[in-house]
Amino acid sequence: MIRAMTSLIALISLFIFPWQIALVAIFAASLMVPPAGLALGLIADLVYYSPEAAFMPYFTLFGLLSSVLSFLVHRFVKTRIMEG
């Protein structure tokens, strides 16, 4: 449930909050659900990107990086009980 909520909040933040906050929300969502970073980055650029406005779609790149990073974290970092 919390995973879906994080992704939903990140999606809404694209339309409500300054883009810097939206980037943080996308990163948080991708930590919870790795593909969400790329998906939300693509959605942001589908809404706002224009080839004349920027050299490349920065949100998509950021989302891709977030997703890759998040996949690596999920792949290599496992939760366990620390023993003293």
Place this chain on the structure above:
Amino acid sequence: MPWLGPVALALFVLVFIFAILRFVFPGVLVSIASPFWSAGSSLSSGVGNIGSFFTDKATLTNERDRLLADNAAYYAKNAQLDARVKDLERLLGDRTERFGGILAGVLSRPPVSPYDMLIVDAGSDSRVRVGSRADGPGGMPLGEVESVTKSSARILLYSTPGKETESWIGEARLPVTLVGEGSGAMSAVVAREAGISVGDLVYASGPGALPIGSVIEVGNDPSSPRSRVDIRPLLNPFSVTWVTITP
């Protein structure tokens, strides 16, 4: 992660829907997003009001004094312009041409819109065309229409990163190429001997020489024959709510 497959599929179905909306039904995308953009604008203005509560009292007093001084100066200037208008009306008559601009409400603006772009609620149905100039309050040029749907348009601000705009600078109307720097800022490169100084106005080239910004810093590198000039817009694009578009 057994949930990953279905979740990824759902997310990319969502992306596919947005892609269809953007490329096939761009007007629908704006219609869906409009309530959220409106909520964001209301939220931003609310947060701004909360911030003013915490503003330093001394700063407010200084600001009030400055505004009073500005008001006195504008009063004098207005009286002077009023007299001039009356003189001109005596000479030329008082017939004025009908204004042909299109009034459009701003749906999304920086910083919500990340690429220094305005999305407005007037499109081809209102005779908005690609390349039309968009002006802010007071007829101050802001940017140009980049794309149009039936009921909305995207306006690239002069400050869009990398966007080049021909303009004039200073009282001598020196021609320069403005380069957008993002977040409302612009820059230009001029010869060191051009005599550009802080406070000089920058004008959109074309009829009327309409001011779009003012010089806030002039680079002073003695080893270079050119100076970089930093320019601030006269109108804050973060707070513009209406624009007029000249078809």
